[in-house]
Amino acid sequence: MVSAPRGRYAGRTATERRAERRERFLAAGLELYGTEGYAAASTERLCAAAGLSTRQFYEEFTNRDEVLLELYDRINDEATAAVTETVRAAEERGAGIDELIRDGLRAYVTTTASDLRRAQIAFVAVVGVSQAIEKHRLERRARWVDLICEVADAAARRGQVPHRDNRLVVTAFNGATNELVHTWCLSEPKAPLDDIVEALARLLIGALVLPDS
Incomplete structure (x- = not known):
């Protein structure tokens, strides 16, 4: 059995996983900001919509x-x-x-x-x-x-x-x-x-x- 390359998880690199998480936050922002407005979409709601944690959010963005x-x-x-x-x-x-x-x-x-x-x-x-x-x-x-x-x-x-x-x-x-x-x-x-x-x-x-x- 061949081991996965170091730094890869489920066939994806750490960079690829972070890029995917970033896109999920952006997709959540598009939906919430684009339907309910910016003021109604807190960071917590963005995270919930993206299915990710606040820790992961702050790894990608300083703020909403x-x-x-x-x-x-x-x-x-x-x-x-x-x-x-x-x-x-x-x-x-x-x-x-x-x-x-x-x-x-x-x-x-x-x-x-x-x-x-x-x-x-x-x-x-x-x-x-x-x-x-x-x-x-x-x-x-x-x-x-x-x-x-x-x-x-x-x-x-x-x-x-x-x-x-x-x-x-x-x-x-x-x-x-x-x-x-x-x-x-x-x-x-x-x-x-x-x-x-x-x-x-x-x-x-x-x-x-x-x-x-």
């Missing part, structure tokens, strides 16, 4: 704020990747600016809001938790402004929109996006996500395409 931030960053990272890939594909096939913007916004809304728990974390639960988390949230929002401005600048070079500094209007659009999805999360009945995409597309197309007066 870290769980919220990791979920928030994961959602934003996945949305950024989806939007970047979608916009690149639209640019490569020579899509018009209307199609490019709608495709990019659909990728964003689908990634962040198809699962209501993700939308609740990204647009509701993360708001106003603490100064540190609010600072982080605003920094992540600023990255979206940078990305949209880069897309607009590339469109301007292709002659699809006027050449100008779009940072102020894109910042306003970014705020409108967060407010719209925040309100959508808390409303019943909820409008179809296609309606959210279309409302945002009209705002952004109008902002980028409208000529200077």
Whole structure:
């Protein structure tokens, strides 16, 4: 009979087991924060939902704020990747600016809001938790402004929109996006996500395409 390698248990290394535990805590956070809100989900409830101990929790996280931030960053990272890939594909096939913007916004809304728990974390639960988390949230929002401005600048070079500094209007659009999805999360009945995409597309197309007066 061959002995298992040192440091392995049930065929998994200690690193693999810790990674699995971390994912279980994150899955518990997604469910609790995304359905009941951040304030309602204590560390003890996170541990119970994950089926793990508080000792194991503190081996992975300093506090439950870290769980919220990791979920928030994961959602934003996945949305950024989806939007970047979608916009690149639209640019490569020579899509018009209307199609490019709608495709990019659909990728964003689908990634962040198809699962209501993700939308609740990204647009509701993360708001106003603490100064540190609010600072982080605003920094992540600023990255979206940078990305949209880069897309607009590339469109301007292709002659699809006027050449100008779009940072102020894109910042306003970014705020409108967060407010719209925040309100959508808390409303019943909820409008179809296609309606959210279309409302945002009209705002952004109008902002980028409208000529200077």
